[in-house]
């Protein structure tokens with residue numbers, strides 16, 4: 115049973131701009147801690163996609179990311195691809211590599227075996243997720259040999275090995291959650307089960323993140339909540355992602371990209387400006403760690419890293435050209 119005692123009325127958890135100053139005031143000492151960055155990649159299905167991914171990794175690794183993560187298809191379809199990329203990253207780079215593992219639809223035994231294999235390969239950080247349920251099983255309980263929720267998976271991962279475990283968090287509430295408060299209780303359960311940090315779903319309205327961060331603190335969550343940042347290069351694609359996961363597209367963002375469908379160059383400039391404004395605003399509110407959804411492209415993520423003051427060093431440059 116989760117012992118959470120919070121005196122925040124449920125309706126306040128919903129209300130943007132409610133009278134409480136959730137995270138709205140710049141923190142004393144904000145911007146003082148050195149910024150850190152992590153990059154998320156997905157496993158491409160084609161040879162061309164894989165070549166592109168390696169070029170992207172070469173370009174980004176010079177910024178010394180704290181971790182790079184590789185996503186996993188919840189239907190298990192990317193299992194071999196994810197594993198191959200993680201293995202190559204471990205063998206060929208000094209990066210801290212974190213494979214995503216989703217538990218929906220897989221047996222506990224299968225997942226334990228996967229985690230043990232990763233540990234033997236040298237993986238020390240896992241991004242643990244439940245994954246989206248396939249439409250055909252929505253509303254049905256999982257089979258008896260499967261995890262129902264990510265928190266159960268995290269608890270088991272902890273028993274397998276001393277992994278550093280990141281989990282997912284939702285500033286605008288996970289679409290299946292019964293309420294924002296219940297969703298934060300779930301996040302707390304994941305931390306209580308052994309997660310070390312949470313990485314958020316992408317968002318464009320920083321108010322959502324700042325209010326969420328404050329609510330997490332009220333629920334007794336002390337672990338880091340790292341904002342997930344998605345540069346908007348292809349607005350139509352991002353709109354689709356946003357609809358799927360319940361992320362608000364602010365009117366100002368829509369207006370900035372309106373009419374630029376055939377103007378890739380301006381879209382890219384704007385995408386960089388929007389993401390850089392977003393991370394710098396978060397910096398002013400004391401955020402120092404950022405997780406970038408790279409979509410396997412280097413240029414925007416590199417620019418965002420540079421805007422945070424991250425630079426290649428002699429050593430990382432030498433490593434990149436080796």
Ligand SMILES: Cc1cc2nc3c(=O)[nH]c(=O)nc-3n(C[C@H](O)[C@H](O)[C@H](O)COP(=O)(O)OP(=O)(O)OC[C@H]3O[C@@H](n4cnc5c(N)ncnc54)[C@H](O)[C@@H]3O)c2cc1C
Nearest residue numbers: 185186188214243244245263264282288290291297300315
């Ligand atoms: C950083 C990040 C990376 C991601 N990477 C991937 C990826 O690689 N592959 C992929 O397929 N998907 C990925 N996702 C998407 C994620 O798998 C989906 O959002 C999924 O629907 C929920 O996963 P979860 O781990 O948050 O689930 P959970 O934490 O299990 O939560 C799922 C839902 O159940 C509710 N819940 C939890 N516990 C209980 C309980 N005891 N009783 C009632 N309700 C409960 C929660 O509030 C939530 O609504 C990622 C998301 C993020 C933010």
